[in-house]
Amino acid sequence: MKSWLSLAIALAAPSEAALRFGCSTLTIQRLDPLVEPGKVPSAHLHQIVGGNAFNASMSGDVGEQGTCTTCTFSEDFSNYWTAVMFFKHPNGTYKRVPIMQNTALPNGINGGMTVYYTQQDFNSNGNQKITSFKPGFRMVVGNPTSQKSGVPGLKFVCLENKGTRFPELNDFPKSPCRGGIMTVHHFPACWDGKNLDSPDHQSHMYNTVKEAFNPAGACPSSHPVRVAQVAYETLWDTTQFASMWPRDGSNPFVLSYSDSKGYGTHADYLFGWKGDSLQRAMDSSCMFQGCENGRPLKSQAVNNMNKCSVKTQVQEDIDGWLDAMPGQVVMKK
Template identity: 80%
Template sequence: MKWLPLAVALITPAQAALRFGCSTVSIQRLDPIVEPGRTPSSHLHQIVGGNAFNATMAGDIGEEGTCTTCTFTEDFSNYWTAVMFFKHTNGSYKRVPIMQNTALPNGINGGMTVYYTQQDFNSNGNQKITAFKPGFRMTVGSPTTNTLDGAKGHPGLRFVCLSDKGTRFPELPDFPTKKCKAGIMTVHHFPSCWDGKNLDSPDHQSHMANTAKEAFTPAGPCPASHPVRMPQVAYETLWDTTQFDSMWPKDGSNPFVLSYGDNKGYGTHADYLFGWKGDSLQRAMDSSCMFQACENGKPLKSQSVAAMNKCAAKQAVKENIDGWLDRLPGM
């Protein structure tokens, strides 16, 4: 048996789990990962994070921008998803407002809850987590997924019919088929095993591998092809569908649709563009804090909700996305 020095034997990696809010930085048709340089992109996105967001983003995003809509002031990453619309029986559409998660401070303007976990929802584990590198990006899911079996094949992409804002189960692979008392939550979990080489890949997914069976559960060991364990990034977005309860179709069919025309939810997807400043994310991953305990310089700098809400990205696409629309933007 090989004995380790006592000092080494007593060292156990202590890793953080982050959960924080980000208000909306922009809602527009831009996608610098899948459709770089195209203005406008094919469908509408809700974006949170740094205000440098634009149609073409490259290099160290953490060194760009002047503010962020996220709790942590060192996080200039961008996080985005498709937008949800209500489709009236007369054929018109209206964007569904976004609510803040119950675990977050009051007053956050839309946005989403972002997680960086390495074990599960309740603990932060004891393995070494490597932070993403400048230039890193990835996507999860695909708007071209059009079958229930295909949707079930993405264990981290789910919908939750909310009884209240704290509801987490059951997780559904498609839109709920009934009115939800407190709205609908969309959940997007990214894979956490990196190939250790590529900051991106042609499909924006192959450089990562998923070993989790379902959301917020401990993932299995990383495969030899993707040996580097990174934080598992996840988004939760709460949609206030309740204001449309009186307008549901009489036949009870689902009236909600994602911004690329998906009325089943099979193709729900999300994008991530890393932009933490310097070594801030690695410092957080090397600490032992959990959730709000990571704020106020322990070890990450944080800001007020008012400062988060004040930050906004430049609007590059001029089109009407509010009120009742005769078609989805871009469709």
């Protein structure tokens, strides 16, 4: 009787799985298989992490195509990418801002970002079934042409140190940040249950979260399937540019599609978890590092994450002091 009671409690209890893990940089180049499939180069520079099946064009079950991944979980061949940040010097030249690893992650991760898969809020699914994405699924959050501030889930944080998480800002900080700048991208978590993509890469999803990691509202009938909320945090080491801040106090940082306000910050996601691995994780009660080492997900060492890479298809200078950002027209003086 006692064992049956224990089993009943276990089955009735909501799962509380939440994944937080690091992914080192896979590549930094102008490729975008979602918005500009097949185009080499794409319009602007991206930082990409995840599986090595990443290419200018991607289709099918990505989880079965890769041979390595830059992410902690070795069953995750998904790809995650964002625009790159540059510093614009008062003399008009540009330099790419280096990426730092999150202090909450193992040491030695090469740049990259922190990825989250959370449920209704930071540590609970609210008694709802969380459904895994399906092979071929993809989505985008944000729009590089946006001219408005305050899009839910898209934030900047002026870091005192790598552990700073608040306050969240709608656009670029207005003064030098002692510990760097963090960009935050939260994706919607309600899916229509039918389409793996949509023409704008967003309409098949619906957002019910107003702020990061807060309880999500109920999914509407048009998008009834609750999926995990995917989020990225990228830490940019802006500290080395503090002494070069413009005298007029204007923000000197710009995202790689020529956005100095931050209104158009955006991120792309292409699902590539192998088999049923993500569903098993969402059905479990593991939290963060507790999900590693087969409980229930396979994980790998940092050196294996860092070794995974893809071939550079766009041969252009992305480092040093540049007259223009990659893809940007050089203005003649």
